[in-house]
Amino acid sequence: MNISKYLGLALVGACTLTACNKGGRSATNPGKYSSTTGIEYNTDEGMKVSDYQGIPEGPGLVFIEGGRTVLGSAEEDVAMSHDNLERTVTLASFYMDEVEVANIHWLEYLHYVRKDSAEEFYMSALPDTTVWARELSFNDPYVDYYLRYPGFRYFPVVGVSWLQANDFCTWRTAKVNEVLAGEASDDGGGSRRGGLFGRKKNKGGDAAEGTSEDGGGVKIAIENGNTLPNYRLPTEAEWEYAAQALIGTQETGNENQENKRIYPWDGRQVRNPYGKNQGQFLANFKRGRGDYAGIAGSLNDGAMITEQVFSYPPNDYGLYNMAGNVNEWVQDIYRPLSYEDVEDLNPFRRNGYLDPSEKYDKKGYQSLIDDHVRVYKGGSWRDVAYWLSPGTRRFMAEDSATATIGFRCAMINAGSNK
Known part of the structure; x- marks a missing residue:
């Protein structure tokens, strides 16, 4: 073993480390030499360290800055399900498709x-x-x-x-x-x-x-570092958080969240209250019994069925149709008490943990719940306004499909603790 060689490398590494600390070592600037061994990277002796300039831009994705929020239904629980009561959680930042998959x-x-x-x-x-x-x-x-x-x-x-x-x-x-x-x-x-x-x-x-x-x-x-993490379905918490888009109500420098939204926009109404589009509906939904679009010559939401994915104003994260058009699948398995079972950091309900399906009498036709039913959210062209609220939730068998459910993809914000 050539001791002088390693001593020399260690001295160079120490000097490099000092210099790098002044400039700040980071994922994009790891330095030329290891701060552990002093060995030079990307040599026959050293470890390969790829050039990395941050996560590549994923096609179709919008960045969603995470943080503390209150999840849960802000609407009257007309179904009396009590399955999404309000609670405070924190979500890490992530990415989500700007529009529904078309x-x-x-x-x-x-x-x-x-x-x-x-x-x-x-x-x-x-x-x-x-x-x-x-x-x-x-x-x-x-x-x-x-x-x-x-x-x-x-x-x-x-x-x-x-x-x-x-x-x-x-x-x-x-x-x-x-x-x-x-x-x-x-x-x-x-x-x-x-x-x-x-x-x-x-x-x-x-x-x-x-x-x-x-x-x-x-x-x-x-x-x-030149590829993306997995595209996937968003968790229910991620989807609900992104739909709320409370970042649009937050005052700079004020860490208190003083506002909550019933829908992915401000106010209690489902029509645009401002400007030249005043009175226009903000989402594609069923207005009432037999009324999907309004009357000829003055169609309002203008969609008897679904509408193009870039229709209607986006929310404050820049996401389109987070209410109405189609419901959207999320990752979570459905349980009525997920809100009190899951963690308060990046909450998620997965299969096979707590609240086993044996507790639900599906074979005796007393329940529809098992380990193969998944949550969907957001309301659709065929739903009334109640289901447009981000906190409402329903479920369906994972191998089933309807004309009212679609989806969009999400992705972890890899390489960041925010």
Whole structure:
């Protein structure tokens, strides 16, 4: 062992550390030498430390600054469920899609799935367009046209189950990171050779050439820092916090949160009280029995069914349709008492912990609750204004779908404690 070599490196490292401390070592400026061993990084001897300039910008995402808030329903509990009482929590900052996932986004997903994954998975990824069919209503054209007709491109995708939404998040993560890592394939589509969801078969029934037993695809190292964390469904707490957007009511330098909102906007009304758009509805919802849009010549919310995802004013985080248009899936499993069970930092209800499903008599038809029902929030084109309040919550089986539920993705703010 060359002692003088290591002593020399240690001295250089100490000097470098002193210099770096003056400038401030950080994730983006780790220094040339280790402050633990004095060994130079990115050499044959030293550890590889990639250049890092912060988390890459994720397509479609908006930054949501976290903090302390009061979650829970601000509306009268007309259902008498008492399942979301007010409590103080803190949420870390995160990212969320600016808009709901639209038909064009889902069609892109289907394009790549059909191109590089098993046909069985492609069939399972198709939305259930029959959710539009009603025995006593002529919604038949939507069954055929809503998903694929170009005029509906930027309408929110519906007929998608919670399980399908999670698969979309998995695909989106892989596809975005292939592009960011600069390792897209030469065919211009960046397709994974083995398929993300099972190997694509050739005409003879064998695995396509170039596939591997583990599905192939690009290998991405987290340590490189040039890729994004996983796209995923937001937690219920994240979704509710983002919908409230109380940052728009906060006074600079005042740490007290003195205002609360019934809806994702100020006031108790659902119409715009100001300016040239005064009197216009602020969300797409059912105004009353049989009234989805207003009268001809003076349509107000203007949407008999869903509306384009960039319609209506965004909330103070810049998020569109956090009330109305479609309800949105969140990660959490449903339990009535989640508000008192979960932690007060980044609260989340997951499977298999506390309040077991055996307590709920689903087999005896006394309950609808088990470990496969998920929360959805936000209200839809078919819901009355009560469900537009961020604190309201409902649930449905994770493998079910309707014409009133869609989703949007979220992502951790990696590399930050805020």
